Amino acid sequence: MTDTEILVGTHMPLTGPAAAGYSKIAPATRAYFEHVNAAGGVYGRKISYKIMDDTYNPATTQQVVRELVLQDKVFAILNGLGTPTHTGVLDFLKTNRVPDLFVASGSRSWNQPEKYPGTFGFNPDYTVEGKILASYVQREQKGQKVCFLGQDDDFGRDSLAGIEKILGPVAAKQTYVTSNPNVGPQMGALKQAGCQVVMLATIPGFTALSIGTAAKIGFKPKFVVSNVGADYDTLAKQLGAAAPLLDGLVAANYLPASNDANDPWITLFKQINTKYNGNAAFDNNIVYGMSVAVLFVEALKATGKDLTRESLIAAVERGGFKGPSIAPLRFSKTDHSGYAGEQLSKVTGTTQAYFGDAYSTDDGDGPVKAYTPTVVPPAALPTQK
Numbered sequence: 001m002t003d004t005e006i007l008v009g010t011h012m013p014l015t016g017p018a019a020a021g022y023s024k025i026a027p028a029t030r031a032y033f034e035h036v037n038a039a040g041g042v043y044g045r046k047i048s049y050k051i052m053d054d055t056y057n058p059a060t061t062q063q064v065v066r067e068l069v070l071q072d073k074v075f076a077i078l079n080g081l082g083t084p085t086h087t088g089v090l091d092f093l094k095t096n097r098v099p100d101l102f103v104a105s106g107s108r109s110w111n112q113p114e115k116y117p118g119t120f121g122f123n124p125d126y127t128v129e130g131k132i133l134a135s136y137v138q139r140e141q142k143g144q145k146v147c148f149l150g151q152d153d154d155f156g157r158d159s160l161a162g163i164e165k166i167l168g169p170v171a172a173k174q175t176y177v178t179s180n181p182n183v184g185p186q187m188g189a190l191k192q193a194g195c196q197v198v199m200l201a202t203i204p205g206f207t208a209l210s211i212g213t214a215a216k217i218g219f220k221p222k223f224v225v226s227n228v229g230a231d232y233d234t235l236a237k238q239l240g241a242a243a244p245l246l247d248g249l250v251a252a253n254y255l256p257a258s259n260d261a262n263d264p265w266i267t268l269f270k271q272i273n274t275k276y277n278g279n280a281a282f283d284n285n286i287v288y289g290m291s292v293a294v295l296f297v298e299a300l301k302a303t304g305k306d307l308t309r310e311s312l313i314a315a316v317e318r319g320g321f322k323g324p325s326i327a328p329l330r331f332s333k334t335d336h337s338g339y340a341g342e343q344l345s346k347v348t349g350t351t352q353a354y355f356g357d358a359y360s361t362d363d364g365d366g367p368v369k370a371y372t373p374t375v376v377p378p379a380a381l382p383t384q385k
Helices: 025-038 058-071 083-087 090-095 126-140 154-167 184-192 204-216 232-246 264-276 284-303 309-318
Strands: 005-012 046-053 076-078 100-103 119-121 146-151 172-176 197-201 222-225 250-253 341-348 351-360 369-371
Touching (some): 025 284, 046 058, 083 154, 090 100, 090 119, 126 222, 126 250, 146 154
Parallel strands (some): 005 046, 100 119, 146 197, 197 222
Antiparallel strands (some): 250 341
């Protein structure tokens, strides 16, 4: 960092099994930074964002993060993506005292302020989400046989923990690994078990794979999917001619919907996307990437002119951020998790839209409660102190 520049870095799956959809996130983040830089940056400092491809491979993640920290001397790591990938760099970032902000994953591992004081989440944690999705299933699919397919890591395990807090043990459960793009055996086993509802803790490529594979074997359960693998545009592109299989898919999210023309954040993000992101096909991955950038800029503004790694972490712990979300952020000295709730969405035809109430809960045994979101438009965000 200098008086005129802040260099931050990230690891992202620009290629590999998680690239579908996710490869659009970091370029969108950088586009928002270019928008901020064009207006003078933050306290005169322009934000530079170095994006490294880790192919969603934990070993590669360790290599590229070491390069970012030891060679490039980044001020912070921002929005490193993936539960299995980012878990392997927590101790390295702690040892080097590098702020580890707004991890792109809902693992509960990011919320350990005593063990990892510089790490903060972004996504609602997967147990919170599992409880919210399971509460929907409990209300709307009463008496149906509910089953589960999840990634074979903390993503899948935390999601299942949340689901089973609400529903009790599911009727059948299966796992997958990202290195094996074949879920035929898993879908066959769930069909054999008579599953009527299948809850998925899957990245986009494996959501599409699961739904497409199920259809090929004549298995047609209701699919209820984690936010990380449920963006309609990404899935429709993956499924191609089979995109109509997405009709009826239920998921949840916590950021403005990319197709909401009335949302002021979407209006702004579309303008930035056109000007600074090559007018990429606009979807919820771009909304996510820009929302991360909004939060980072908010944190920089809250820190003030005297920017240090310690002062930035202290500013995030003070909380009070009001970015583009329908869920509150939970940051404090004792809570480093990200967003605290979600609203359900459903695909009808080719449209994915929110419905019903937004909900919040905890990752323990607390109730799932409806709450009223407070949407703060871009113009209402705090300015530089």
